[in-house]
Amino acid sequence: MFKRAAALLLTLALASCGEPPMLGQTDPLFDRAKLTADFQPIANRVAPGNLGVAVEDLGTGQIISFNGEKRFPMQGVFKAPLGAAVMAEIEAKRLKLDDTVLIEDVDLSPPPSAIADAWPGRNTYTIQELLERAVGQGDNTAADVLMKRVGGPGAVTAWLQGRKVMHLDVDRYERQIQPDSLGLASFRAGWKGEAAYRAALNAVPAADRRRATLAYLADPRDTATPLGALRFLEALNQAELLEPESRRVLGRITGQTTLAPNRLRAALPDGARLAHVPGTARTDLDFTPAVNDIGVYTLKDGRKFAVVAFVSGSALSVADQEKAIADVGRVVIKAAK
DSSP states (O other): OHHHHHHHHHHHHHHHHOOOOOOOOOOOOOOOHHHHHHHHHHHHTTTSHHHEEEETTTTTEEEEEESTTEEEOOOOOOOGHHHHOOOOOOOHOOTTTTEEEEEOGGOOOSSSSSHHHTTOOEEEHHHHHHHHHIIOOOOOHHHHHHHHHHTTTHHHHHHHHHHHHOOOOSSOOHHHHHHTTTTOSSSOOGGOHHHHHHHHHTTHHHHHHHHHHHHHOOOTTEEOHHHHHHHHHHHHHHSSSOHHHHHHHHHHHHOOOOTTTGGGGGGOTTOOEEEEEEEEOOOOOOOEEEEEEEEEOOTTSEEEEEEEEEESOOOOOOHHHHHHHHHHHHHHHHHHH
């Protein structure tokens, strides 16, 4: 009896921090055993790689996870908390969306980066443009420049932990992570653009690149657990991280992104919306070590479901890993009906 009362109080407390539960949605919706069983065949498909899933009914606070406490490389998923940290700096009046930033050669980062591709033909951007390009388009130069402006990777992680978002660790810049994961030194301006970067990679012996990739998969830096990433989505939704206007800015960017249409977005039912940020490692030697997506489904009736789907170490093609993530979304949507 005490446990049930405590659970009810927790649900009410969570609901009071953000949008209230829909009528009739204060009771747990998901069948934990069935949902876990439905994720298992998807995990079997990506094996010997790993599937990590975390799902929350944001109306009731009910959480289901699969490998929820296992660490996964985030790749571009980290740009979601980075974007939130940038908006927090704007709220604190240490940055402004219309501030202009000069991009120099030392600021350039690996592909994908339209900003690096355009440099030096264009070398100034506003904070808002950098935010839209980093979070909405996955631009690595934009992300690294913003990271520097908010105090570096450690500052982002500390900001999250100060708001009780744990097990989501931002440790390095993209100009460090991406080359290191393939046996290269830190990025240099002469490698900007896909052709030059690929040429630099090809100069590294295949065996060295493969060893570096396997080391990257075992590295705890720049990783998150599915439950950690889910906690970030929950905290953002429950207004624990940002004010309403800042949430609207991020929501517009993540809701309009055209990245990764074949992942969580592929499961989107009629009349529903998805705000999401994907992440994808570079394919090298026919191996893509990480394919991810995190986001929030808003169904036609207004109910919201946060979903985290991570795949790492799978030998499947990117297309097949994306299908696995889409199938995670379909399982969740089906269970929500």
